[in-house]
Amino acid sequence: MAKDLKFLVKDLKAETIRAAQTACVEIMNGLVKAGPGYSGEFSSAWYALPRGDSPGGPRSRSGLYKYDLRNVPAARFETSGMWYTIVNGAPHADVAMDLTPYVYEEFSGDAIKKQTRGFRLKNATRGDLSGTSGPNTRTAPEDWWPTYNVGGALSKDLARGFRTGFGKATGFS
Amino acid sequence: MNYQAIRAAYEAPIATACAALSPAVPVFFDNLAASTLTSTSEYVMVNITFGLTTEVALKADFDYVRGAIICRIHTPKGKGSVRNQTIVAAITGAFQTLNATPRAAGAGVYARVNQIDGPTFDAPVDLPHYIGRFSCGFIASVYP
Numbered sequence: 001m002a003k004d005l006k007f008l009v010k011d012l013k014a015e016t017i018r019a020a021q022t023a024c025v026e027i028m029n030g031l032v033k034a035g036p037g038y039s040g041e042f043s044s045a046w047y048a049l050p051r052g053d054s055p056g057g058p059r060s061r062s063g064l065y066k067y068d069l070r071n072v073p074a075a076r077f078e079t080s081g082m083w084y085t086i087v088n089g090a091p092h093a094d095v096a097m098d099l100t101p102y103v104y105e106e107f108s109g110d111a112i113k114k115q116t117r118g119f120r121l122k123n124a125t126r127g128d129l130s131g132t133s134g135p136n137t138r139t140a141p142e143d144w145w146p147t148y149n150v151g152g153a154l155s156k157d158l159a160r161g162f163r164t165g166f167g168k169a170t171g172f173s
Numbered sequence: 174m175n176y177q178a179i180r181a182a183y184e185a186p187i188a189t190a191c192a193a194l195s196p197a198v199p200v201f202f203d204n205l206a207a208s209t210l211t212s213t214s215e216y217v218m219v220n221i222t223f224g225l226t227t228e229v230a231l232k233a234d235f236d237y238v239r240g241a242i243i244c245r246i247h248t249p250k251g252k253g254s255v256r257n258q259t260i261v262a263a264i265t266g267a268f269q270t271l272n273a274t275p276r277a278a279g280a281g282v283y284a285r286v287n288q289i290d291g292p293t294f295d296a297p298v299d300l301p302h303y304i305g306r307f308s309c310g311f312i313a314s315v316y317p
Binding site: 098099100101122123125128141142143144146147148149150151152153156 | 218220222223224225239240241243245247287290293295297300301302304306308309310311
């Protein structure tokens with residue numbers, strides 16, 4: 001049955017919020033796929049927040065984290081005219097994103113993503129390995145973060161999220 | 174798909190800009206061993222990565238490739254930020270020139286960069302360098 005047009009604005013607002021939530025979930029899952037994974041801590045620390053807000057810490061240390069709508073509360077998007085950011089709250093996020101030189105961190109156990117080996121020189125970033133064998137490892141290529149952002153994957157995930165989120169805005173006459 | 178030609182379209186202007194500085198600053202591109210990496214002298218590391226490389230465009234007579242360029246400028250620590258920023262400005266100036274260059278007729282790579290994110294600067298406690306970093310997306314159309 002067709003809906004009355006008087007509900008259009010209210011429904012559109014709800015659908016816009018839903019689309020923003022879904023897009024954030026798609027992007028955060030895309031970041032998990034693109035980024036490194038040893039314990040899963042880094043993968044579980046993505047947050048969609050109003051710009052300037054501080055993220056929380058990692059949610060889990062047991063495998064790659066899978067985001068869903070519960071990680072992005074609708075209430076977060078109800079203020080209009082706000083910029084939102086997706087940020088990582090893990091303590092070593094800058095290193096994991098190759099933004100600062102690598103700092104050694106003790107890790108025991110098996111990495112949850114496939115590791116590649118090589119030599120990491122002093123001064124180099126996490127992903128900057130030379131050669132195909134060596135004492136150092138990485139589980140994501142160097143500069144995976146800017147590559148995800150501007151290499152097309154972000155816009156693809158964003159578009160898919162919005163398409164999915166807006167899928168229910170139908171039925172008006 | 175000619176990834177090497179795309180790399181060259183971006184690497185050549187960077188190398189030229191750094192060579193034109195006084196003194197010239199060495200540039201190391203992906204997978205080239207840099208013997209100076211642990212020294213305190215200045216150098217630039219450039220990483221070119223590919224994102225979506227098989228995207229469908231409106232026309233089918235060229236390849237449309239997206240990716241990212243990440244530049245890390247290493248200058249000696251404790252000697253101010255001027256030199257680092259001079260090198261940043263030389264490279265970003267080369268990108269602006271690239272963006273202002275019209276596409277040449279015929280086969281070749283039509284290279285463009287998007288907005289530049291940064292530079293940000295960092296002086297890690299236990300390392301000898303002051304590091305400037307910026308990144309930008311690129312779009313290259315390859316005409317056969």
